[in-house]
Amino acid sequence: MPESPPVDPTRCPLCGATNACAMEIERLTGVAQGPCWCMTARFDDALKQRVPEAARGLACICARCAAAAERTI
Numbered sequence: 001m002p003e004s005p006p007v008d009p010t011r012c013p014l015c016g017a018t019n020a021c022a023m024e025i026e027r028l029t030g031v032a033q034g035p036c037w038c039m040t041a042r043f044d045d046a047l048k049q050r051v052p053e054a055a056r057g058l059a060c061i062c063a064r065c066a067a068a069a070e071r072t073i
Contacts, residue, residue, distance in 0.1 A: 012061055
């Protein structure tokens with residue numbers, strides 16, 4: 001069975017776009033960032049369940065996917 005490619009923590013696990021995670025930017029650059037946009041975003045259980053199991057807890061959902069899911073609630 002082929003190995004899955006490694007999870008990129010800077011990319012949304014749903015659409016592949018950059019997720020603009022301030023915490024990941026700070027980790028990569030060493031430059032302090034303000035609070036991440038995701039700290040005030042709503043991520044319902046249905047949206048979180050769409051994240052591939054291998055990426056859960058490793059890559060943030062992007063603002064566009066979060067907003068799209070919010071509109072469908």
